[in-house]
Amino acid sequence: MNTTPVPQFRSLTKGMLVMLICLGLLFAALIGLNVFKNKMIAKFVDSMATEPAAVSATRVGYETWQPRIDAVGSLRAARGVDVTSEVTGLVRAVRFSSGEDLKAGAVLIELNDDTDAAQLQSYKAAAELAQTVYRRDAAQYQINAIARAVLDADAADLKIKKAQVVQQQALVDKKTIRAPFAGRVGIATINPGQYLKPGDPIVTLQAIEPLFADFSVPQDQVSKLAAGQTVTIRTSARPGESFMGRITSTSPKIDTATRTVQVEARIDNRDGKLLPGMYASIHIDAGAPHRYLTLPQTALTYNAYGTTLFVVQPGRQTNEQGKVLPVAQQVFVTPGPTRGDQVAIVKGISEGAQIVTSGQLKLSNGTPLIIENSALPGNDATPAPQEQ
Known part of the structure; x- marks a missing residue:
């Protein structure tokens, strides 16, 4: 036998239904409010005038490019050397001035050669004596007064004495250091009285033409x-x-x-x-010239989708002063070779188009533009390095 009070159950079900309806209405009101708020925000943003951006711009045109x-x-x-000494010695005289142009063989410095010159005279005297002895013995050999071995010994001694003279003369000549070729000398840092050792630098000598x-x-x-x-x-x-x-x-x-x-x-x-x-x-x-549409390299911007630039297009809306400003339009292009500050555009724009060359970071499609060309980016085909 069912003893559940039916009127009480029906009253509870009716209360839950009313509560659900109220919650549904509340959620609907919240959703409607958010939709209305978003619409009003969007309408407000659309009604706001975009601030114009100051940029520089140039007209794209064809230029002849010489491949290089x-x-x-x-x-x-052509010839350059740091002149050094081959022998030791005390500097007696410096015969050149800093930055002077010298001929080949010009004297640079003279070293003290008194001892070597005296030794040379001694060797010359010995050589003259050996020459006299050889001539005398040669005459004696002709009359068979001496043996052939004596004459041969005299000849050998004469050769030795002459070789000593040549060797000593070379040493004396090395005491006078000369320019090995024509050229311009550098800064003179050698002074009279200075002692030089073999390999000590004297001055740089450079033949600067060519x-x-x-x-x-x-x-x-x-x-x-x-x-x-x-x-x-x-x-x-x-x-x-x-x-x-x-x-x-x-x-x-x-x-x-x-x-x-x-x-x-x-x-x-x-x-x-x-x-x-x-x-x-x-x-x-190198090679034959080509014709390319040319722009400064600063006109290009790069992203994950390719290379782009901004073209200046006529505007439609007026600003607060009643003036119609041009607007920016982003286009994809295919760049070609570069030279100096310039880049060739192979595809994407046509001759005569006005292109933004600086200030692109603040641009998007439809941004009003103020063209200001008082400071243009570099557009030199052959820029030269500058020292500031």
């Missing part, structure tokens, strides 16, 4: 090089100036560590503007 090989190297004298440029190029560029080919040399020591030279030789061996080949070029340095040891940038024209 770029390298770096150093300048070397000079040679030593540099390396990758092995895949070797086929584009030939003896007599013109090269252009630039150095930071002479900003804005170019010097011409010609390739004289190419090493017959590839460096297995770097896979490059050593190249030598001769440079005319009659005006003496270049000095041995200078760092140099070398440029070699």
